[in-house]
Amino acid sequence: MAMDPITLATLAAFPDQLAAHFAVVPAAFRRWNPPSWEGMPSEHFNAVEQLCHVRDIEVDGYHVRLRRTLDEDHPVLPSLDSEALAGARGYAAADPDAALGAFRRARAHTLSLLADLPAPQWRRTAVFEGYGPVTLQGLVHYLCSHDQQHLAGLQWLLGQIHSPGHRPR
Secondary structure: OOOOOOHHHHHHHHHHHHHHHHHHOOOOHOOOOOOOOOOOOOOOOOOHHHHHHEEEEEEEEEHHHHHHHHHHOOOOEEEOOOHHHHOOOOOHOOOOOHHHHHHHHHHHHHHHHOOOOOHHHOEEEEEOOOOEEEEEHHHHHHHHHHHHHHHHHHHHHHHOOOOOOOOOO
């Protein structure tokens, strides 16, 4: 069985959705951290840090995971320490336009890697740390799910920004 078209289309649409969601975050709040992260549906990152995180998970996480699943027999795919990456790569001071541009290029690479794979490739297996046994197809669904978590995270931040006491000026 090949990958379903809706998931691939959703992956392809995500860079524009991410950019659109980020664009509505008021400039004064793009690096703002709420007083509490309670209820946040993604990692506890402000809007700029969200862009950096998505970029790095694409390149250092999913590019590696997808390639290893295609090239190796049942590899173990480690999780990444998102907070450590954020500190090491200076997410707090990052240029959001550069992060979004790098993410767009990375997602294009992901889609080219997945294009026209024969059905047996989608059934290749791995063990994904924190998730357990997975197929290549399952990894792609987890990537799509991760994308959606970060759109939800940006919406959550907007909810916090537009709450009493945090209104943009």
